Amino acid sequence: MGKIEFTGNKAISASQLKKNLNLKSKNLIQKIAFWTKSQDFNEFYLEDNVQQIISLYQRAGFLKVDVKAYKDINRKKEKINLLYEIKENEPVLINDIKLKIDAKDQERIDSVKQLLETGRTDWILQENSIFRDLNILALNKYFHELLLNNGYPSPEIKQEILLTEAENKADVIYNISAGTFCSFGAVNIIGNERTPSHVISRQISFNGEQFSQTQLQETQRRIQQLGIFQFVTMKSMLDEIENNTIPIEIMVKELPEWSVKFGIGYGLEDRLRTSLDLLKLNFLGGARRANLYLKHSFLEPYNVSLKITQPAFLGPYGSLAFKPYLKKEHESAYDLETFGTSLTFQNIINPRLNGFISYRFERSFIDLSDETETDILNEFYNKSALSQGLSFNNSSPVFYPETGFSASYVVTLSGLKLNSKYHYLQGLVDLRKYQRILAELVLAGKIKIGSMKPIWGDTITPLEERYYAGGSLSLRGWGRNDVSPKNENNKSIGGNSYLELSLEARQKIFKILYLVLFLDAGNVWMDFDRHNLNDLKYSPGIGLRLRTPIGPIRLDAAQPVWDSKKSIQLHLSIGQAF
Known part of the structure; x- marks a missing residue:
């Protein structure tokens, strides 16, 4: 197979058409990997491709599309280039959208019709729009969910298409059987051997109001959030509807x-x-x-x-x-022994957003190495701190994100009474973005920035709370905590301002094996407000990822640039760098 090209395609892009073909040409990554073999031409696949293109156009409303395939044989290179000539013709338009409602009386018919036609101008399907299968099915789903969430636990909807070929128009008729209008009835909880029923009942989000599938799903999430059940199922007892109330059965399976x-x-x-x-x-x-x-x-x-x-x-x-x-x-600069306690309130605001507030009290002893010279003494001291944070994450899938982004921040105020030795205000922001570029190529980027300022008359911050960079999860061209302000003995003593930038290209090369190219940049400074973009350290690198069910096994090699004294750093660990 050589090139595949299209002419006459205006409604559907060439890239979208290529996704549906059995005969494929090499993409950019496959061309770079010149040792990979091109697909062999197959006449049967060619005929099938023509039918695939026709089917795709017809589902998009172009029922009279005409597709022809032309072969250009290059015998010298042993390649066949394909040209698909597409004549789209005029698409079928929607003439009218009708609702035929079956209910027990006219009052209920009018009620259902009013419910479904509210927001008609926002329907995905409109008069004089192009006839598309997906839009017709999407409107069916919209009606179904609207009824499920407004008192009708068992609606049935079927669409009917009436095509007028002479006018190239179609009427779409939705035949709707709404079923019985119901309110929530009694709730029966089964399967809870150790957990009291009232613990589960407190998580129920409904109480006798009209039936709603959304409320059932919300209740299921709330009960699962308790963290003590293997699974939670919600069942509407359709066969036991009585006096327009529907009983609900909640079945739980407790974890060991x-x-x-x-x-x-x-x-x-x-x-x-x-x-x-x-x-x-x-x-x-x-x-x-x-x-x-x-x-x-x-x-x-x-x-x-x-x-x-x-x-x-x-x-x-x-x-x-x-x-x-x-x-x-x-750590190379110190040993730290700590005993303490924390109290943390966490709240899941929605499935992607959660926040927390936490208080911790610690008593610590820091033992500085012989070469660590700072203003900090070997001694016991107290730390009393309050932290607050918020995080958002819509990246997916877990362990191997290909789309979405995450953002988080944490702010800490230390020095709250109880003879706390250090008084400081600290903040850290973490931003990450993932984007699939090609079929098996993902770009990932990260920005982390932090600042830490002594307050209330203090001039120093605790060594163990300062920022450090370098290591398998940071600037990979350096060893752990090697990027930091140094003392006279070249020991890392941490800093009060921090900036880190990373960019990775992750390409699948064989089944569960991925090749990664990356560039890390960043630095740590002593002053809390330094953050100097002209004073960053850089380290490009290359890595391999072996895909496993618990996350990738990761091997990275990175080399600092503009630093002849530094050698290549190797990092072996589990999990993505970010």
Whole structure:
């Protein structure tokens, strides 16, 4: 196969037509990969392609389309170029849209008609618009959902097309059987062996009003949000409708009361790591959850926490978590031992947007390495801080985003009484964008910017809360935390302003294997308001991603530019860099 071209196609683009063909030419990426073989020409596929194009046009309203295929054989290159000549002719137009409603009496017929024709000017199908199959089906779906959400649990809708070929017009008739108008009736909950029924009932979003499928779905989401059920199903008991009320059955399948997750892995930064996560559901009754988490790695010699979560707090999508913890962090400049507790309220505003507010109190001891010279002393000290954040994410799919974006911010105020040693205001913004460019090529971009300012008379910020860059999730041309202001002994001591930019091109090259080209840029400065675009460090690189059900296994290699002292950095880990 050589080139594939089209003439006469005005209503449908060439790229859209090519997607529906069995015979395909090489795309840009396949041409760059010159070693890949072109598809062999097949006469049967050619005839099938002509029919595919005709079918596509007819579904778009061009019932009298004419398509011819011409072959141009280049025997020297052993290629066949195809030219599809398309004569679209005039499309079929919608003449009229009629609703035929079947209900028990004229009053109900008038009520249903008024409901469906409200907003008629906004229908996707309009008189004198081009006849398109998808639009006809979309309006059918719109009517169906409108009835389901306004008291009719079992509507039936079928469309009928009357074509007048002489005028090239069509009437669309929707035959609508609305069914019985109902209100919500009694609710029966089954399958809950440990969870009290009243815990589930509090999540129900309806109470005797007219039937609505949307309210059923909302209730299902609320109950699932409790985090203690494997699945939740909502069933409208259509066979038990009585006095225009419909009973609802809620079936739940509880997750195991106890569960244990054990993890072991290796990374070039944290080396050997192990973790244990013990979960207890229905903790102290109700829907509470308790998580005991243990972790060990080179960077975290120990991390122990107990998190107790109360779901449905101050609303169906709110939760309150109490978390005492004890941990030790190991960095080249210091070791930090911390014990403390946090109290966090989180609320899911909608499926893509959630926010939180959190208070934490910690008592820490920092042990500086012999080469770390700063104004900070080896000592115990208190930290009392309040944080607030908001995040939005509509990227998909999970683990391998191809479209959408995410945005988040976190603001922290530290120094709230309780002999808190450090007083500062800190903010961090994280923006990410994903866009599919070609069939198997995705561009991903990230911007992170942060600032941290001492307040209330303080002149320094805590070493462990400052910004650092470099490593497998940051500027990959440098080692972990290597991009940072340095002391006289060339030890990273962190900074108070931070900027990071990344761009990745992710291309599938073989089934579960992806090739990635990337460029990272950024820096960390001591002053809180530095953010100098003329003082950025750059590192281009190349990587491989092996697709797995739990995320990609990632190998990256990056080299700083304009820095002859730095060698290539390798990073091996699980998960996307962003």
